[in-house]
Amino acid sequence: MLELDQLVMDFSGFRAVNGCSFRVDEGSITALIGPNGAGKTTLFNLIAGALVPTSGTIRFLGEDVTGLSSDALFHKGLVRTFQIPHEFHRLTALENLMMVPPAQIGEGLFANWLSWGKVRASEAEVEQKAYDTLEFLELTHVAHQRAGNLSGGQKKLLELGRTMMTDAKLVLLDEPAAGVNRTLLRKLEEKIQILNKERGYTFILIEHDMEMIEKLCDPVICMAEGAVLIQGDFQTVRSDARVLEAYLGETAGEVA
Ligand SMILES: Nc1ncnc2c1ncn2[C@@H]1O[C@H](COP(=O)(O)OP(=O)(O)OP(=O)(O)O)[C@@H](O)[C@H]1O
Numbered sequence: 001m002l003e004l005d006q007l008v009m010d011f012s013g014f015r016a017v018n019g020c021s022f023r024v025d026e027g028s029i030t031a032l033i034g035p036n037g038a039g040k041t042t043l044f045n046l047i048a049g050a051l052v053p054t055s056g057t058i059r060f061l062g063e064d065v066t067g068l069s070s071d072a073l074f075h076k077g078l079v080r081t082f083q084i085p086h087e088f089h090r091l092t093a094l095e096n097l098m099m100v101p102p103a104q105i106g107e108g109l110f111a112n113w114l115s116w117g118k119v120r121a122s123e124a125e126v127e128q129k130a131y132d133t134l135e136f137l138e139l140t141h142v143a144h145q146r147a148g149n150l151s152g153g154q155k156k157l158l159e160l161g162r163t164m165m166t167d168a169k170l171v172l173l174d175e176p177a178a179g180v181n182r183t184l185l186r187k188l189e190e191k192i193q194i195l196n197k198e199r200g201y202t203f204i205l206i207e208h209d210m211e212m213i214e215k216l217c218d219p220v221i222c223m224a225e226g227a228v229l230i231q232g233d234f235q236t237v238r239s240d241a242r243v244l245e246a247y248l249g250e251t252a253g254e255v256a
Contacts, residue, residue: 001026001170001202002047007056009042009226016042017053018226024170029196029203031217033237035247039226040206044172047204048080049073060170077169081159081176089148093139093158096147097130100165126165133161137191153184160191163201170202171195177209189215210238222246 002024009017017039024030032040045051047058049070058066060078070080088096134140137157142150147158156176163171176192177185189212195201207213213220213234220237222229224246230237237243 001061002204003057003059004043004047005057005059007043007046007058008054009039009046009051010054016226017046020056020223020227022221022228022231024202024204026202027196027200028219029192029205029217031213031220031234032204032206032223033208033213033220034223034229038223038246040223041174042226043223044080044174044204044206048078048172050080074166077167078172079163079166079168079170080172081163081174089146091147092144093134093147093150093154094127094130094143096158097133097161097165098126100162129165133164136164136194137161138187151181151184153180153188156180156188157184157191160188160195164195168201170204173203173205173207175206175208177207177212185209185212192216 004023005021007017007020008015020039020043032043034040042051046053049065049068049072052067056066057064060073060076063076065073065076065078088099091099131140131143134143137160139154139157139161142154147155150158156179160173160176173192176188180188192203193216196203203216205213205217207217218233219231220234221231222237222240222243224242229242229246230240232240
């Protein structure tokens with residue numbers, strides 16, 4: 001589904017991503033791990049079109065998408081969520097979902113410009129989809145609460161819900177577990193698994209929570225100094241001496 005070939009990203013002389021190559025199979029949940037500064041976020045920015053690589057290529061669904069904007073990629077079904085959820089604080093949870101532009105409409109909105117009946121029908125569909133999404137996420141009880149007042153975990157669930165409004169194919173999740181309490185974390189894991197198994201979403205996660213990675217992810221890719229150090233299943237990667245060594249500098253031996 002996604003193929004990275006020799007990706008390089010230089011920031012005024014500093015090489016943050018250094019010849020990164022790997023592929024992500026459709027239907028997988030891939031974890032991207034590595035110590036601070038390994039280049040994970042920069043790589044996400046490259047895949048999501050927020051940065052243009054210095055060199056190398058990115059293919060998505062068989063098409064060379066290197067250098068395409070995040071907007072163009074979004075319309076192809078590649079969606080990124082953020083470490084800090086980007087909800088609109090003053091809007092309700094329901095409105096936040098309704099604000100997400102449906103990836104597939106695009107020109108349809110323009111075509112509907114003179115046909116208000118159609119627009120209204122489409123609005124009603126979007127509202128229904130937003131309610132269905134809240135129900136799936138078990139957030140119906142906060143549908144009319146301001147998103148800014150939700151807990152950290154509820155905001156993460158809402159962020160996941162925003163991807164569901166777009167019929168995403170590949171979702172990049174940036175530290176989904178960060179700041180989420182244990183109860184909501186289990187719920188978030190369960191929803192990610194359902195989206196993956198039943199709705200065919202492919203995920204790539206940047207994550208530091210090893211419990212979540214062990215439960216959800218295969219393969220696990222460990223980056224260090226801008227390149228892929230090792231790729232394999234959780235146990236293989238976690239027990240690899242090079243991975244422990246890469247983490248040693250910052251966490252005194254703890255891979256987490
Ligand atoms: N816009 C930028 N300009 C200059 N250097 C940058 C820029 N963005 C990232 N870097 C540098 O690139 C390296 C990789 O950073 P990146 O944020 O991708 O790492 P990371 O693996 O996501 O780390 P963390 O786990 O701490 O978020 C770091 O040394 C960082 O300082």
